Amino acid sequence: MKTIIYNQNGEETGATLLSKEVFDVKINPDLVHQVAVAQMANRRKNIADTKDRSEVRGGGRKPWRQKGTGRARHGSRRSPIWRGGGITFGPTKDIVYSKKINKKMRRKALFMVLSEKFKNNLLIFFDKIKYDEIKTKKAAELIKIWKSKIENFKDGSVLIVLPEHNREFMLAVRNLPKVDIIQAKELNVLDSLSFKYLIMPKDSIKVIQETFAGENLN
Numbered sequence: 001m002k003t004i005i006y007n008q009n010g011e012e013t014g015a016t017l018l019s020k021e022v023f024d025v026k027i028n029p030d031l032v033h034q035v036a037v038a039q040m041a042n043r044r045k046n047i048a049d050t051k052d053r054s055e056v057r058g059g060g061r062k063p064w065r066q067k068g069t070g071r072a073r074h075g076s077r078r079s080p081i082w083r084g085g086g087i088t089f090g091p092t093k094d095i096v097y098s099k100k101i102n103k104k105m106r107r108k109a110l111f112m113v114l115s116e117k118f119k120n121n122l123l124i125f126f127d128k129i130k131y132d133e134i135k136t137k138k139a140a141e142l143i144k145i146w147k148s149k150i151e152n153f154k155d156g157s158v159l160i161v162l163p164e165h166n167r168e169f170m171l172a173v174r175n176l177p178k179v180d181i182i183q184a185k186e187l188n189v190l191d192s193l194s195f196k197y198l199i200m201p202k203d204s205i206k207v208i209q210e211t212f213a214g215e216n217l218n
Contacts, residue, residue: 001017001018001019001020001023001024002015002016002017002018003015003016003018003118003123003125004125005125005126005127005202006124006125006126006127006146006150007126007127007128008126008127008128008129008130008142009145009149010145010146010148010149010150011149013127014127016125016202016205018118018205019205019209019213021111021213022111022114022115022208022209022212022213023111023114023115023118023123024115024118025108025111025112025114025115026112026115027112027113027115027116028108028109028112031105031108031109031112032109032112032113032189032193034101034105034109035101035105035106035109035110035189035190036109036189036190036193037099038099038100038101039101039188039189039190040190041097041098041099042097042098042099043190044097044098046093046095046096046097048091048092048093049091049092049093050087050090050091050092051086051087051090052086052087052088052090052092053076053078053079053080053085053086054078054086055086056078056084056085056086057078058076058077058078058084059076059077059078059079062074062075062076063076063077106188106189107212109189110187110188110189110192110212111212111213113189113192113193114192114198114208117192117198121152122152122196122197122198123197123198123200124146124150124152124153124197124198124199124200125199125200125201125202125205126199126200126201126202127201127202128201128202128203129162129169129199129201131166131169131172132168133168133172134168134171134172135172136172136173136175136176138172139169139172139173139176139179140176143158143176143179146199153197156178156195156196156197157178157179157194157195157196157197158178158179158180158195158196158197158199159179159180159181159182159191159192159194159195159197159198159199160173160179160180160181160182160199160200161182161183161184161187161198161199161200161204161208162181162182162183162184162200162201162204163183163184163200163201163203163204163206163207164183164207165183166181169181178195180195183207184200184204184207184208184211185207185208185211187208187212
């Protein structure tokens with residue numbers, strides 16, 4: 001499989017080969033959905049936490065004597081039926097939302113998403129992406145140039161997949177709306193689906209193949 005390679009100015013400079021095992025995989029929507037849901041669950045933070053009757057303050061003594069007052073008997077002010085008492089069946093931090101998903105399923109689903117992106121011209125490859133300035137304006141201008149010169153690259157969210165960490169580029173684009181950066185070795189189904197376009201230098205292809213495909217490649 002061949003695909004067009006662009007330079008940093010959005011001009012065609014040649015072509016590169018893509019592995020069929022990664023970029024030509026028939027999609028299984030159920031598998032992709034299962035992996036995406038699992039990843040969302042694993043990213044979910046459990047912040048809701050209520051106190052039961054063993055955690056609230058007070059209740060050191062019986063509110064009033066058992067008999068003779070004409071009132072209902074009570075043993076503690078921490079009872080759930082009292083104001084300020086414990087909460088019954090409330091959310092706690094003990095709840096675990098994470099879901100386990102097999103490594104092979106995660107990889108297969110990622111290949112399916114990448115294949116669909118490539119099939120629909122939403123995956124764009126560059127020779128190299130060099131960036132040494134921490135300037136958001138320059139990063140915005142660079143993306144604007146790409147959109148004006150590359151036919152299949154129009155309006156929509158963008159995920160830039162770099163072969164290695166680039167602090168300057170990351171700081172430059174973090175304030176741009178609908179633009180984000182990820183390292184190729186950390187690419188996943190959820191992030192790939194969250195953005196319309198995937199942009200990557202050709203070095204990222206090698207990182208993806210080595211990280212996720214490994215010995216399965218011919």
